[in-house]
Amino acid sequence: GENVEQHPSTLSVQEGDSAVIKCTYSDSASNYFPWYKQELGKGPQLIIDIRSNVGEKKDQRIAVTLNKTAKHFSLHITETQPEDSAVYFCAASNNAGGTSYGKLTFGQGTILTVHP
Amino acid sequence: DSGVTQTPKHLITATGQRVTLRCSPRSGDLSVYWYQQSLDQGLQFLIQYYNGEERAKGNILERFSAQQFPDLHSELNLSSLELGDSALYFCASSVGVQGSTEAFFGQGTRLTVV
Numbered sequence: 286g287e288n289v290e291q292h293p294s295t296l297s298v299q300e301g302d303s304a305v306i307k308c309t310y311s312d313s314a315s316n317y318f319p320w321y322k323q324e325l326g327k328g329p330q331l332i333i334d335i336r337s338n339v340g341e342k343k344d345q346r347i348a349v350t351l352n353k354t355a356k357h358f359s360l361h362i363t364e365t366q367p368e369d370s371a372v373y374f375c376a377a378s379n380n381a382g383g384t385s386y387g388k389l390t391f392g393q394g395t396i397l398t399v400h401p
Numbered sequence: 402d403s404g405v406t407q408t409p410k411h412l413i414t415a416t417g418q419r420v421t422l423r424c425s426p427r428s429g430d431l432s433v434y435w436y437q438q439s440l441d442q443g444l445q446f447l448i449q450y451y452n453g454e455e456r457a458k459g460n461i462l463e464r465f466s467a468q469q470f471p472d473l474h475s476e477l478n479l480s481s482l483e484l485g486d487s488a489l490y491f492c493a494s495s496v497g498v499q500g501s502t503e504a505f506f507g508q509g510t511r512l513t514v515v
Contacts, residue, residue, distance in 0.1 A: 317502045328403065328491055328506035329444070336502075374444060380502040387432055387495050388457050389504060391444040 287312040289377050291392025298365050299400050306395045308375035309357040315377040318351060318358045319389070323372045333360070365399045372396050404428065405507035407492050413513045419480040422510045426473055426494030432456070433475040434495075434504060435467055439488040450475055482514045
């Protein structure tokens with residue numbers, strides 16, 4: 286089955302700096318890669334996603350890049366703010382069909398702390 | 402607010418007991434997923450239902466079972482509970498058809514087994 290590795294496990298930055306979180310996946314059939322933000326006491330919130338036919342996607346201060354050949358994808362947050370502090374999870378899924386499309390395999394999570 | 406509702410938010414029970422967690426998916430979503438989140442295992446997929454039928458199973462224990470009802474809400478039943486079952490249990494929903502992929506999570510149920 287799919288295996289997703291996420292690094293780093295913790296990341297501390299100053300407000301205004303950029304933050305980068307990287308993930309690798311093992312199953313070449315995976316074609317959908319969402320990122321989730323989880324704040325304390327809340328469920329994971331979808332913040333951005335990318336599909337395998339796209340190399341990069343941007344939404345305001347966050348962007349995601351995908352390298353299918355190397356099987357890795359990254360989350361980039363620019364101009365970080367204290368409210369960006371949370372746990373971030375990457376995930377991979379095969380949504381091309383079959384019996385289990387939509388099932389997400391998650392990375393281990395990154396605790397991002399943005400210092401004012 | 403994701404639109405996915407989970408009840409109860411917190412549950413404290415004793416070892417050996419049985420509990421039922423409930424999930425109402427977003428309006429229009431046919432697929433429901435259950436995930437377990439623990440400190441040592443992270444977010445682990447348990448089981449998926451699509452329009453009332455089981456679609457996929459993860460590392461779900463035999464003591465755990467789930468179902469999705471005609472109104473599309475889902476229940477996760479945990480029996481013969483052990484201390485190690487203490488975790489956050491999340492439900493997520495999506496439209497569930499091929500090519501439509503975004504999954505939205507509820508706020509979770511925190512289960513504590515004492």
